[in-house]
Amino acid sequence: NAGVTQTPKFRVLKTGQSMTLLCAQDMNHEYMYWYRQDPGMGLRLIHYSVGEGTTAKGEVPDGYNVSRLKKQNFLLGLESAAPSQTSVYFCASSEGRPRTDTQYFGPGTRLTVL
Amino acid sequence: RKEVEQDPGPFNVPEGATVAFNCTYSNSASQSFFWYRQDCRKEPKLLMSVYSSGNEDGRFTAQLNRASQYISLLIRDSKLSDSATYLCVVNNGVMVSNYQLIWGAGTKLIIKP
Numbered sequence: 001n002a003g004v005t006q007t008p009k010f011r012v013l014k015t016g017q018s019m020t021l022l023c024a025q026d027m028n029h030e031y032m033y034w035y036r037q038d039p040g041m042g043l044r045l046i047h048y049s050v051g052e053g054t055t056a057k058g059e060v061p062d063g064y065n066v067s068r069l070k071k072q073n074f075l076l077g078l079e080s081a082a083p084s085q086t087s088v089y090f091c092a093s094s095e096g097r098p099r100t101d102t103q104y105f106g107p108g109t110r111l112t113v114l
Numbered sequence: 115r116k117e118v119e120q121d122p123g124p125f126n127v128p129e130g131a132t133v134a135f136n137c138t139y140s141n142s143a144s145q146s147f148f149w150y151r152q153d154c155r156k157e158p159k160l161l162m163s164v165y166s167s168g169n170e171d172g173r174f175t176a177q178l179n180r181a182s183q184y185i186s187l188l189i190r191d192s193k194l195s196d197s198a199t200y201l202c203v204v205n206n207g208v209m210v211s212n213y214q215l216i217w218g219a220g221t222k223l224i225i226k227p
Contacts, residue, residue: 035217042118042201042217043158058214090157100146103215105157 002026006091006106013081013113021076021109023091030096032074033058033103034066036087043090049074050096081113117141117216120202124222131192135221137202138184144216146205147178147185151198152220158201161187189223197225 004025013019023032030051035043045058049068063085065077074093078085089109094101120137127133139147147164162169164176164185175188185204189196202218 040122040219042219044217045214048214100163102160103158105159107157 004091004093004104004106006089006109008109009107010110011112013078013111015082015113017081018077018079019081019111020078021089021091021111023074023076023093023106024072025074025091025093025104026072027093027095027104028071029093029104030071031094031101032068033092033094034064034074034076035090035092036060036085037090037108038087046076046089081111083113085111086113087111116218117206118202118204118218120200120218120221122219122221124224126224126226127192129192129194129225129227132188132190133192133223134186134188135200135223136184136186137204137218137221138182139202139204139216140183141204141206141216142180142183144204144206146215147176148203148215149174149176149185149187150201150203150217152201153198161200192223192225194225194227197223199223 007022033048034046047066052071055066067075091106092103094103149161150158151161152158168177173190177186199220199222201220206214
């Protein structure tokens with residue numbers, strides 16, 4: 001039981017390049033989330049999904065796109081990377097009981113955009 | 115004003131001491147409250163949920179004060195392994211659609227031998 005996994009763990013991009021971050025969970029969770037974490041700031045929600053085939057915008061969605069074609073996978077895309085997107089990206093999943101949900105996180109992807 | 119505010123610390127505390135941190139939140143409609151723990155360069159993990167009546171889990175006690183809009187975390191008999199950043203998390207007041215968690219920036223705790 002791997003929980004939540006993320007690939008890649010590290011990536012360096014040049015401004016304008018694109019990339020896709022993959023998140024996979026094996027807990028059969030309905031909800032999945034993408035966050036970014038920057039120094040001195042709390043986790044900020046980029047996009048989330050409440051089920052297969054659905055996505056919704058979070059607090060900071062600009063510059064990112066997502067897809068949830070399969071329940072276990074949630075992909076985060078950067079179409080044209082910018083230095084402001086240098087951050088640590090965390091994927092999380094939860095069962096979908098908002099009031100009491102525990103969010104389970106992947107190990108993170110450290111992205112640097114030059 | 116930030117929606118969830120925490121003292122960033124670091125709190126430098128000797129092993130065996132008791133330490134407490136507070137977290138304030140701005141949305142009076144918030145209904146769910148949590149403390150997560152994040153070790154250096156690792157992912158956050160749930161430490162405990164915070165209930166209206168307060169709750170305890172071993173050496174950890176969480177309290178909620180709705181009138182003053184803050185939650186607290188008390189750690190008794192601190193261990194070296196308690197060294198981490200503690201994240202305060204509050205929901206955005208929406209319980210059905212568009213439910214989101216708002217995360218504090220964290221309080222760093224360093225336990226010294």
